[in-house]
Amino acid sequence: MLSSTTTGAKTLINPNTPELSSLEYHLRLSLKSSTARIITCHRLSNPNLNSTFSKYSNESLTLDSYVDFTELVGGNTEEDVIKRGFQLSAAQKGLTFTAGSLIPKDKNSKIHKALLCKVVVGRSYVIDKSLIEETDIPEGYNSFHILDDSKTDEYQTDYFIKNTSLVLPKYLIQYEYDPKYEVQSREKPLCANCETEIASCFCEADKSYLCKKCDGVIHQSKIASQHVRKPIGEGLDVFGNCKHHPIRQIQYFCSQCHEPVCIDCTIMGSHAKVEERKHTLVPVEDYFKTVLQETQLPNINLENRRTLINDQIQNIQSRAEAVVEMGKQLTNEIDEICNQAKKECSKIIEKKVTVLLGDELECRRQMNDISRLEEFLQYQQDGSSLQCVYTWHLHQLLREQLSDFKFFRQEIDVQLDAKVNGNIHVIIDNVIDNIIQNQNQSPTKRKSNPPIPQQPPQLTPLPQHIMSTPPRTSYFNNITPRTPNYEKLGQTPHLPQALMSGERKVERRVSDFFHETMNGALDDVNDDFDVYSQVSSRY
Numbered sequence: 001m002l003s004s005t006t007t008g009a010k011t012l013i014n015p016n017t018p019e020l021s022s023l024e025y026h027l028r029l030s031l032k033s034s035t036a037r038i039i040t041c042h043r044l045s046n047p048n049l050n051s052t053f054s055k056y057s058n059e060s061l062t063l064d065s066y067v068d069f070t071e072l073v074g075g076n077t078e079e080d081v082i083k084r085g086f087q088l089s090a091a092q093k094g095l096t097f098t099a100g101s102l103i104p105k106d107k108n109s110k111i112h113k114a115l116l117c118k119v120v121v122g123r124s125y126v127i128d129k130s131l132i133e134e135t136d137i138p139e140g141y142n143s144f145h146i147l148d149d150s151k152t153d154e155y156q157t158d159y160f161i162k163n164t165s166l167v168l169p170k171y172l173i174q175y176e177y178d179p180k181y182e183v184q185s186r187e188k189p190l191c192a193n194c195e196t197e198i199a200s201c202f203c204e205a206d207k208s209y210l211c212k213k214c215d216g217v218i219h220q221s222k223i224a225s226q227h228v229r230k231p232i233g234e235g236l237d238v239f240g241n242c243k244h245h246p247i248r249q250i251q252y253f254c255s256q257c258h259e260p261v262c263i264d265c266t267i268m269g270s271h272a273k274v275e276e277r278k279h280t281l282v283p284v285e286d287y288f289k290t291v292l293q294e295t296q297l298p299n300i301n302l303e304n305r306r307t308l309i310n311d312q313i314q315n316i317q318s319r320a321e322a323v324v325e326m327g328k329q330l331t332n333e334i335d336e337i338c339n340q341a342k343k344e345c346s347k348i349i350e351k352k353v354t355v356l357l358g359d360e361l362e363c364r365r366q367m368n369d370i371s372r373l374e375e376f377l378q379y380q381q382d383g384s385s386l387q388c389v390y391t392w393h394l395h396q397l398l399r400e401q402l403s404d405f406k407f408f409r410q411e412i413d414v415q416l417d418a419k420v421n422g423n424i425h426v427i428i429d430n431v432i433d434n435i436i437q438n439q440n441q442s443p444t445k446r447k448s449n450p451p452i453p454q455q456p457p458q459l460t461p462l463p464q465h466i467m468s469t470p471p472r473t474s475y476f477n478n479i480t481p482r483t484p485n486y487e488k489l490g491q492t493p494h495l496p497q498a499l500m501s502g503e504r505k506v507e508r509r510v511s512d513f514f515h516e517t518m519n520g521a522l523d524d525v526n527d528d529f530d531v532y533s534q535v536s537s538r539y
Contacts, residue, residue, distance in 0.1 A: 010042035010082055010172055019043075021258070023116070025394035027175055029376050030066060030102035034387045035185050036177040039111070044169050049085045053118070053168040060122040060142065061362075061407045063159075065097040066173075069113040070105040078172065081115065086164040093133040094162035096146065097121075100155040100368065110178045120166040121145075121159045126358050132160045142166055145361060155372045157365050186383045188232065193218065201229040239284050239386045244269050250386065252281035253288075258393045260284060260386060288385055291392045295377060301403035302370055309367045312410060313360055319412050320356040323349055326416050330426060345418070345426045352414045359412070366408065373398055 013020050024038045069078070076086055086095060097119045104112045122142030127135060129148045137144060144160035151158070161167060191197045191211035199209030203219070205227040210218065219225045239250040242262035252261040254271065256279045265271050271279060282290075327349030334342040377395055380388045417429040 009045045011045065013041045013043055018258075021391075022394055022397065023171060023173070025391050025398075026064070026116075027102070027173065028391075029373065029398070030100070031104075031177055032101070032376060032379060033177055033179075033182045034380055034383045035182050036175055039174045039176055041174070042172040044082055044115075044172060046082065046085065046169075049168055052165045053120070056120045056122075056142070056163075056166050057118065057168075060120050062118050062120050063099040065099050065117050065119045065159075066102045067097065067115040067117055068105045069115070081169050082172075085169065086167050088162075088164060094144075094160050095164070095167070097159050097161060097167065099157045099159065099365070100372065101153045103153070103156075104177060110176055111174065112177060113172075113174050115169050116171040116173055118168045118170055119143075119159065119161065121161075122166075124159055124358065124362075126354065126361065127160075137162055145358065155368050157368075199232060201231055203227050203229045239288070239389070240384075250284050253284045253389055254279050254281055255287070256280070258390070260390060284389065288389050291389055292381070294392075295381065299399055299403075302374075302399055305403055305405070305408075306367065306370055308408070308410070309363050309370075312408075313363045313367075315410075315412055316356050316360040316363065319414055319416075320353050320360075322416055323352045323356065323414060326418060330418055334426070348418050348426055348428075355414050356412070366405065370402055373402060 013023075020038060020041055023041055024036075027038060028034060028036050072078075072081070073089070073092075075089065080087070088094065097117065099119070099121070102114070106112065120142055123140065124143045124145035125138055125141045126145045126147060129146050132144050132146060135144075142161075142163070143166070146158040146160055148158060189199045189209045191199045191214050192208040193210060193214040197211035197213065200212045201215055202209055203215070206218075209232070210229070215229060219227055219229070239260065242248045242250050242260065242265060245262050245264040248262035248264050250260040250262055252266070253259070254261055254276075257270070257276070259270070261271055261281055262269075266277075266281070270276060271281070327345060330345045330349075331342050334345050373395070380391065380395075415429070418426055419429075
């Protein structure tokens with residue numbers, strides 16, 4: 001099926017394809033549901049959008065995001081999105097896209113419709129939700145990382161995009177998801193005889209779940225006692241019936257097709273064909289045991305990456321603490337000269353902490369991707385055994401994708417390079433020459449300034465508590481993106497009280513590990529001294 005428009009098209013994906021299987025597993029992972037299923041899925045294609053999108057997505061952090069159709073506003077109808085992508089109306093400043101968890105908006109319906117999009121978030125600037133529309137995205141950034149205290153899902157990350165060329169719709173998905181059925185599917189079955197007690201075994205001869213009491217009553221005769229009963233979770237009952245032959249129980253699993261197979265499948269179904277007959281079929285119970293054994297083995301690549309991210313978070317937090325400590329020393333020196341200079345110093349420190357906050361948040365998002373994937377694996381194991389068997393290879397594919405993540409870099413590009421000189425000069429090492437040159441060009445504006453030292457002042461060693469911060473706690477947890485409550489922040493063990501004076505606008509950004517970009521020059525504080533601050537841009 002091919003539906004074409006002027007510049008876009010959608011193609012129906014065959015249900016029995018690896019592509020749809022991967023998409024369905026991705027959907028279930030996002031919903032944290034083993035029972036959600038794709039009803040129909042169309043692959044979207046638009047050469048114009050693809051060409052524009054590729055210019056931005058090359059070497060930039062790109063994430064998957066589901067867009068619920070109930071959230072489409074303005075001219076962003078299904079037909080319009082396929083034809084020309086997302087567009088902003090005159091009243092819109094941008095669009096919000098969510099990475100990670102998927103939460104359907106219509107709670108009264110079991111059938112939902114969503115677009116699966118690729119979104120170039122690149123390096124994101126952290127900002128409060130209330131400020132996203134009135135604030136321009138800084139140069140060098142692709143998006144805003146929205147801070148929202150009301151969010152309850154730790155695996156959900158919201159981004160605000162003002163350039164719709166950074167969004168590429170990939171799939172149009174109609175799916176079924178019933179939270180109540182999901183809960184019911186994980187409950188233990190009731191006894192088929194008394195219909196009140198929880199079943200403890202399954203009789204393969206009677207094809208029935210029985211509680212311990214009814215099992216003893218029904219199978220007390222000599223003949224009935226010979227029936228094979230297995231505890232719940234150990235018999236073929238846990239794998240259910242074949243989707244192609246509903247009256248048959250699943251007996252085998254084809255590791256080549258990644259598909260459960262019943263006896264009828266081998267006689268007149270999918271594995272009755274000449275080529276499929278050559279496939280090795282493994283008893284589904286044995287395959288399930290193998291899967292369980294493999295899930296217990298540590299995934300070295302993921303564990304290595306988890307360790308790498310944890311170490312990076314620790315480094316970011318330590319660097320943030322060092323930056324704050326540096327700022328306290330600078331502030332103390334500046335305090336002796338002028339309160340105004342002290343405020344400017346605080347701005348530099350705040351910017352550095354903001355960048356590190358962005359880097360940490362991105363690390364945590366990547367860590368959450370791993371945790372979400374592995375928690376869902378355990379969730380699958382605790383639920384439907386068939387789903388666990390059927391989707392194990394898809395889980396392994398996602399593990400491989402997470403293990404080989406090219407947008408992670410270990411370098412921390414926020415330097416401890418600010419220093420105090422003479423009366424007052426808050427500077428970054430690599431702009432000293434520019435300051436001197438600027439002074440020479442503007443003698444009327446620049447009064448006599450003392451020489452700039454070539455060596456930065458020595459910082460005191462970091463306190464021990466800075467180096468022992470737990471991986472999942474952050475110095476940034478108590479920082480808000482509006483004008484900070486410095487009295488409140490001063491009570492935290494991480495934030496030095498010396499920095500808690502003066503008012504300043506707080507700006508934060510999240511990094512996908514590109515180089516730091518901050519530009520600014522602070523001139524003419526008063527007739528006696530100047531304050532300069534600048535951070536070079538490197539991309």
